[in-house]
Amino acid sequence: MYKTLITCFILLICSFTQSYANDLEKTETELYEEAVGLFDQKKYKQAIRAFRKIEDLYPFSYWAMKAKLLSGISHYNMGDYSGAASDMDNYIYVYSNGEDLSYVYYLRVLSYYMQINKVQLGQQTAYKALELATEYINLFPNSEYTEEMKEKVKLITEHILAKEYSIGRFYLKRGEYLAAIKRFQNIISNKDSSYFPKSVSCLIAAYSALGLDLEAEQYKSLLARNIKGSDEIPHESKQT
Template identity: 40%
Template sequence: MGLVAWFNGSLTFVWCGFVAPRTGFLCAVLVALSIFCVTPPVVAAPFTEEGVHKLYEDGLRLFHEGQYKKAVAVFDKIEALYPFSQMAIDGSLVAAVAHYELGNYAESASLAEGYIDSYPSSKSIDYAYYVRILAKYMQIPDLGLDQGIALEVRNLAYEFVRMFPNSRHLGEVSERLAAVKQHLAAREFMIGKFYLRRGGYIAAIKRFRSLISAYPDSAYTNEGLYRLMEAYTALGDHKSAAAYLSKLDESNIWRARAERLLGGEDHAQAGREGTSIEEEGDNQGESAVPTPSGNADVGEETVEDAQREESL
């Protein structure tokens, strides 16, 4: 009992601010002081309807005033004092939103996930799923980095659409799903071009086929189809290249280029860096695809990250 300290080379006991030399009176001193100094263990407060409701109302007021840090502190207090109350359950979800507003996205996602695990039958369960998706979406990194969390957001959004088809949050989740699919399509496209420019035609074909299969409506699909044909042509497989021509939109700039490629005009350029074809588009003031967010190119580390993602 008490803190042990070395003082002037001899063992002494520090107890509630007093230093008692090691004498015959030590036991008596410790017993006497312990009566006044023992700190009772922290326990949950006795439940009172009025007390927990007052705290919860204070937390909500602070939240609606935009004082998110103070609101979080109040909800943490409710969780500590009244851990099994309905106010603690509801407060944890409000705290998740408060953390989101503060930019604490990892903490927000963690609280929402805890709510989902603990209260799967809650009437607010779709909202908890929604908050988790938003919080994780905000953690998606630039294209040059590992996209494991983007894949997770995509899968969580698919799950939400399947589980809550009538949720009021379905529209926004669907928008986030569309955005993350474009993001992942850009990732596949960039890595495919990385391989294509370096003569890794088989790897490029794999990436472009993945792009077309997983994200057929993306902004990168038409050029992805053309680059796929370019890779097959570079390998001398003109039959496989021709099979993709019909998939290109006739009004798209890449359709005319694909026809020229199959006609032999661009065979000399196929599989090289594609610079002359891209420069042609630039000179005409055309933009093949929207500029992806983050880095405009990928490197060896990005490709290694992408290879790891394939195992997810």
């Protein structure tokens, strides 16, 4: 049994060594073209392995840089958003002056965006995606993707506020009014959010329950001004 395992291990090493020996006989360009061929055929797992070989054999080269980008796109197209984000993080770290940097940052935002959890779950990834989308807008204000990033910021912000609202409602129902107030106050700084009027209404309820009538009246006035300043109260956004 032990000898059999040793034999299999030796054969595996020999096969691996032969494979790399064959690759060394090809130029970097030839290896890249073969990898791109697999990518074009949507054979993403094979393409990723081929791109990785280029990075191993020719680290920090131009084609290794291109291979890293296409490896990330391959992961993204497979639905492996964590792998795509990792590839883009590595690209930014290694090729900080890469020619595709704007697109790499863009794909990194999308990779995190696609991993955002439902409102009922933790939202660490949502906060990270919001941070990266904001960073993108600041770094590449004239990019063709900037407007899309601005929309992503709005969508992610609304998603995060949905989580804050759900927690606030939970505390309000339990009679934990101070905790509820803190959550709703986090929301009302975003007056364009669909959760703004509902959060103000909840603040009125929380302060009234605490017997703080002056504060409740202030929020009633704020709600009245908001309703008067708009044609209608925005509908609750769809929770993901």
